Amino acid sequence: MTTATATEVQNNFGKFLKLVQEGQEIVIMKNGTEIARLISHDRTVSFLSDSLVGVLSADADEKEARAERMRRYENSH
Numbered sequence: 001m002t003t004a005t006a007t008e009v010q011n012n013f014g015k016f017l018k019l020v021q022e023g024q025e026i027v028i029m030k031n032g033t034e035i036a037r038l039i040s041h042d043r044t045v046s047f048l049s050d051s052l053v054g055v056l057s058a059d060a061d062e063k064e065a066r067a068e069r070m071r072r073y074e075n076s077h
Helices: 007-011 013-021 041-050 062-075
Strands: 002-005 026-030 031-036
Touching: 002 007, 002 013, 007 013, 007 026, 013 026
Parallel strands: 002 026
Antiparallel strands: 026 031
């Protein structure tokens, strides 16, 4: 995962787009706060569907489910 400021992404969009095409995730920061993530189209679908796992279950532990999703997502890089 790569972190960049909004200004860096604005000024070097082609560079960051290439990184995303190569499978990296870009976290975009503004004033020290994460405001967006830039990920490839293919990863978007799996990230969103993985994010729904456990949401409909009444006994789901939200924090544990999120931690598990992030472990699986980060290991898929």
